[in-house]
Structure formats: structure tokens, C-alpha cells
Amino acid sequence: MARVAKKLGRRPGESGTREAIAQAAQRLFSELGYDRTTIRAIAAAADVDPALVNHFFGSKQDLFRAVTTLPVELAEVLPRIAEGPRSQAGLRLADYVMGVLEDPETRRAITGLVRAAASDPEAARVVREIVTARVLTPIAEHLAADRPTLRASLINSQMVGLIMARYVLALEPLASLPRDEVVQAIAPNLQRYLTGRL
Amino acid sequence: MARVAKKLGRRPGESGTREAIAQAAQRLFSELGYDRTTIRAIAAAADVDPALVNHFFGSKQDLFRAVTTLPVELAEVLPRIAEGPRSQAGLRLADYVMGVLEDPETRRAITGLVRAAASDPEAARVVREIVTARVLTPIAEHLAADRPTLRASLINSQMVGLIMARYVLALEPLASLPRDEVVQAIAPNLQRYLTGRL
Numbered sequence: 001m002a003r004v005a006k007k008l009g010r011r012p013g014e015s016g017t018r019e020a021i022a023q024a025a026q027r028l029f030s031e032l033g034y035d036r037t038t039i040r041a042i043a044a045a046a047d048v049d050p051a052l053v054n055h056f057f058g059s060k061q062d063l064f065r066a067v068t069t070l071p072v073e074l075a076e077v078l079p080r081i082a083e084g085p086r087s088q089a090g091l092r093l094a095d096y097v098m099g100v101l102e103d104p105e106t107r108r109a110i111t112g113l114v115r116a117a118a119s120d121p122e123a124a125r126v127v128r129e130i131v132t133a134r135v136l137t138p139i140a141e142h143l144a145a146d147r148p149t150l151r152a153s154l155i156n157s158q159m160v161g162l163i164m165a166r167y168v169l170a171l172e173p174l175a176s177l178p179r180d181e182v183v184q185a186i187a188p189n190l191q192r193y194l195t196g197r198l
Numbered sequence: 199m200a201r202v203a204k205k206l207g208r209r210p211g212e213s214g215t216r217e218a219i220a221q222a223a224q225r226l227f228s229e230l231g232y233d234r235t236t237i238r239a240i241a242a243a244a245d246v247d248p249a250l251v252n253h254f255f256g257s258k259q260d261l262f263r264a265v266t267t268l269p270v271e272l273a274e275v276l277p278r279i280a281e282g283p284r285s286q287a288g289l290r291l292a293d294y295v296m297g298v299l300e301d302p303e304t305r306r307a308i309t310g311l312v313r314a315a316a317s318d319p320e321a322a323r324v325v326r327e328i329v330t331a332r333v334l335t336p337i338a339e340h341l342a343a344d345r346p347t348l349r350a351s352l353i354n355s356q357m358v359g360l361i362m363a364r365y366v367l368a369l370e371p372l373a374s375l376p377r378d379e380v381v382q383a384i385a386p387n388l389q390r391y392l393t394g395r396l
Contacts, residue, residue, distance in 0.1 A: 033317060036233065117367055118316030119231060128367050136369065153363060153372035154383055160367070161359020165351060169315055169326050169358070171334065174351035185352055185396050189387045198383050 018056050020046040025057075026067045030108065034064060034116040034123035065126045068113065071106045075138040082142050090191025094183045097159055101167070102179050111167050114160060131156065145195050154193040158186060216254050218244040223255075224265045228306065232262060232314040232321035263324045266311065269304045273336040280340050288389025292381045295357055299365070300377050309365050312358060329354065343393050352391040360384060 024045035028037045039060055043050040057063035081092045100106045117127035139155060140148035165171045166182070177185070222243035226235045237258055241248040255261035279290045298304045315325035337353060338346035363369045364380070375383070 033233075035231075114362070115316045118313045118362065124367055128369060131367065131369065150371050150375065150383070153369045156369055157359040157363035157372065157384075158356060158387070159359070160362045161355040161357070164312070164316070164358045164362060165355035169322055169329065171326060171329065171351045171354055173348050174355065177348065181396075185348070186355075188394070189356070189390060192387060192390075196386070 017046075017048055017052060021048060021053055021056055021063075022067050025053075025063050029064060029067065029116065030112040034120045039063075061122045061126060064116070064123060065129070068116075068126060068130060069109075070113065070130055070134045071109045072100055072134070074135055078138055078142045086144075086195060087191070089194050090189070091183070091187040093155075093190050093194070094187040097162075098179050098183050101163065107167060111163060114163050114168065143194065147198060150198065151193050154198075155190055158189055158193065162186060215244075215246055215250060219246060219251055219254055219261075220265050223251075223261050227262060227265065227314065228310045232318045237261075259320045259324060262314075262321060263327070266314075266324060266328060267307075268311065268328055268332045269307045270298055270332070272333055276336055276340045284393060285389070287392050288387070289381070289385040291353070291388050291392070292385040295360075296377050296381050299361065305365060309361060312361050312366065341392065345396060348396065349391050352396075353388055356384060356387055356391065 021042060025037070025042045028042055028045060032041075037060075039053050040050050042063070043053050046053075053063065057066055077096060081089060081096060084092065101110065113127050113130070116123040118124070136149065136152040136156060139152040143151055145151060162182070166174050166177075169175075174182070219240060223235070223240045226240055226243060230239075235258075237251050238248050240261070241251050244251075251261065255264055275294060279287060279294060282290065299308065311325050311328070314321040316322070333354060334347065334350040337350040341349055343349060360380070364372050364375075367373075372380070
């Protein structure tokens, strides 16, 4: 691989080249969306030959999978959300989710994922894998209630819907509701999905 | 206008030309999404000069607005949903929504709208206008409870989230849950947004 990098690339080290491609891909996917981002444009932005992008990352879908991360560590956060009265778990989860979404940087990353998934079936597949592994499974594992995976996917439906309604569609008055009022509005609904009768 | 149509178009009647453009636009927007659909491609599909598309419909955003419809008549349906026990209104709404979403044709139209809104800010603006006029306002007008417009936008967040989670992302087990179980799962949450304490 090092030989190919030396032959085709304009950058010396293999890890530097790989990193430059990954950074360019991340930036372009988030700026242009999945389907308008081309391997050629990523190569140009990283100042490498397009063949090197395929060499390091495979297909565009593989590259998207490799550079797409969810800026949320639910697996680490959930034990803290699980602490405290069970009847208030929905409130703690709503508060955590709104904290993540009201931070401009994490919001941009998450709305970018939702946008990519909505615009392209290939991207939807990758986002589904990421959301299942990083959101649904950790939530389901922390649920003492029956049907944990169904509960986790219902919780996700409310979260994705909030992202779409408040940040992507910007439906009023939800779009300009103060953060704490959003938390109060959605917490009991998350609570039912967490622990109520389905 | 008829003179321009005769001069530039390849079809005789003005209304026939307009209709051919509208049909081509509708098909291409739903097949390719908003940002991959060009005025040029619409003109080619309708077999007219691109200048005629602008002549009849203005900008691409105006054209998208003109041809985008929501295949749901909530304003007509809501009086029926409002009939019956108030405590079961969430169930009736959930049942109606799932009826619309489980019909392949209306589902395709609605997921197309969600996809368009997610992929492009211009399209999002148009979809927001349509959803506000055709979904949020009718729901809010039928709500006897306090804060009707906030309730309507929260109901919408759950509906859009269900569309994304079940049909676009296809998150399991929600994606393959039988229709009636989806209704049972979401109805109490819609009920709270309709009539509960926010």
C-alpha cells in the first residue's frame, strides 16, 4: 500500500494521505450531502489522485461509512440517564438529547446524517447501521421493560421527528420553542416509550 | 402567453403544454429528488423548450411549489377524527395516519416530500408551507386544548419521525411491525400531544 501511495499520491506518508482524504470526505459529505459528493471532488479537495481514494476506502458508500460518526456516546451516557427515579428517565433522556441538539456542532453532524439518510438509499443503509449500533442497541440494553428493541426504535422515531420538525423543516412554534420547554413537551412521550404499556 | 407557447413550444394548446410540464416535473421530482431535477430535464421530458418551463412556472422552487401536493385531505378528515370520545382521538388519528402511510401510492408521495425537505433548504421551505397550511393549521383548528399550534407541531414531529424511522431508515423492529401494532404503539403519544398537559 505504501508503494501505491508513493506512486499515485502527492503526499508523502500513507497515514497522512488517508487522513487528508477522510477529512475532505467528511467536509464534502456534510456540505453537499451524500449524492452530490463525488470521489473526484474528494480527491481534488484532498489533493490526491482519485485512484487513491478507492485504494484506501473502496466505494463511495464504504468511504461514507468509514468517515461517518455519530457525535454522541449514548453507551457511555445511558448508565447516567438510568440512574435516579425510573419515572423520570424520559425527562433525563429528553434533557440529554436536547443538550446534544442545541450544540451547533453536534446538531450539524446529526442533521447531516438525517439529511444523508433521507436523500439516498445507500446512505440510508449506512445511517441505519450506525443508528442501530450506536443508538438503538445501547438504549435497548438499558431497558428493563418488555420489547426493548421496539421501544428503542419508537424512541428513535420521536428523536428523528424532533430533528426534522424543529431543525430541518423548522415548523413553528416548535422551531423557536425554548430548549427547556421542548424537554418538558417531549419527556412524557419518551417516558411512555421507555416504560409504558405499548 | 398563448403567443409565446406557440412560438417556443412543440405542443399546440397552452393548457396542454402547461399540464405536460407539470406532469413531467412531478414525476422527475419524485424519482430524482429536488436537487437532481433540472429545468432542462423537465423540459426534455415534457418535450418543450426550457424557456417555456420558466414562462409557465417561474423558478425551479416555484415549479416545485406548484406541482407538489399532499395526498391527504386532513381538513376534511379531521371532523370525523374529532367525532367520538375525546380520550380516543389519538387512536383515531393514529389509525388514519397509518391508513395513509400503508397505501403504497400515498406513502410514496409523502416520503418523497420528506426526502425533498431533508435534501434541500429551498424544498424544505416549500414543504414547510404545505405542511403548515395542510396539516398543522387544520389540526390546530380542531384542537379544543391550550396551545393548539404547538400541539399540532409536536404531533407532526411524531408523524415525520414515524415516516423516517419506519419507511426511510427502516429501523427494526418498527419497520416490520404490523400496522395495528404501530397504531397501538403511537396512539397514546399522539393523544398526549392532542389533549395532555404539555
